[in-house]
Amino acid sequence: MASPRSDFGALVRAWRDRLAPADAGFAVTDGRRAPGLRREELAQLAGLSVDYVLRLEQGRAKNPSAQVVGALARALQLSRTERDQLFRSAGLLPPRDGMISAHVPAGIQRLAARLGDVPIGVFSADWTLVWWNTMWSAVFGDAAVVPPAERNLARALFGNGLAHAAMLPVQSERGPDVFEASIVADLKDAVSRYPGDAQLDRLVQELRGVSDAFAQHWATQTTAARHTTDRKTIRHPEIGDIQLDCDVLIVPGADLRMVTYTAATGSSDAGKLDLLRVAGVHTAIALPERETARGSWGAPGM
Known part of the structure; x- marks a missing residue:
């Protein structure tokens, strides 16, 4: 047997x-x-x-x-x-219902794979990056060099660990405060829908303890708009600034966010994406605590 x-x-x-x-x-x-x-x-x-x-x-x-x-x-x-x-x-219990899922349906992966010219990252309900394509790596660097627990946008924005160190400089057209508030609003919504998710609770408590900005956004009574679309300027160390339209597509039934970056056909920014696609240029980032790797990971902006 x-x-x-x-x-x-x-x-x-x-x-x-x-x-x-x-x-x-x-x-x-x-x-x-x-x-x-x-x-x-x-x-x-x-x-x-x-x-x-x-x-x-x-x-x-x-x-x-x-x-x-x-x-x-x-x-x-x-x-x-x-x-x-x-x-x-593997001798493990499967993920329980009522918890945030990192499962990406096969159809979503096939769709994203066929859009190979577009940088695409898929995030779970707590803004953890769970899937990305080759163009995402070309623009932001390979997320595989960052530990899985650190591939979280909220940690990148508000934390002080590897996730924060690995983020490229990205500017949002709406400004950093509006963007940060929208991410915290998404986390608040996730907490209301997944009250039994211990990992989500640990994330929130951790960020409330290390970031005054996160704590202030969390305590505010004003309801911020959820993050759905924006225009971003990404400072790439090899080819300079790239201005791209960032769209966040909600995946019905899976509670996932598919983040895409595009540029108008014929624009200089589209040309920069073409250069990254052909050359496969990746960012180089030095992680703290003597952890150095070629690559970074992307996020919808800050």
Whole structure:
């Protein structure tokens, strides 16, 4: 009888073979032999090392964390039922109902992958970045270099850790105060809808303790408009300022926000996006505490 760990590896391998590369945003070439994703492609999508994915598939890596299993489930574009099966095969309880979900439906991932010319990031209800495409990395840097718990926009705006250090300078046309207030308003709304989510509660309590600005926005009785659209100026260290239209699209039924950045056809900013697309230029950022990595991660602005 197969052990749960071997079941886990077999599931990952089977679902990797099932996923069409084009649906995950990868070009299909004539010399490609694998029917589905290559191991290195899955590792890239999940933000893991190729060696770790290999050891997971072979059953040599034991006790993957919930974050790792969740990242693999998103990368493999699993349904909720399949995601829960993967969690159980890893000896973990699946995410409970009534908690903020980081699950990105396969259809949303396929849609985003087909819009490869547009920088796209998908955020959960607490503004944690859970999925991004290649152009997002080209504009903001690879979010995989930042620990998963730090890929949170509120932490980037108001915290004092790696998330804050990794953010590029971005200016909002509406001004920093209006933008910050809108993000806090989104978190207030999330707290009202997910009162039992301990991770969300910890995030709010943490930011109230380290940021006077967050505490003031949280305490205000004025209801701020939720963040939906804006015009941003991104200061890219390689190609200079890029002015882009930022739109936040709500995914019905999934409580996700798909953030897109676009420029008018023929504009100089569109030309800069084309340059990033062709050259694959990434930002370079120095993280504190001797953690240095090539790449940053993007956010809807500040």
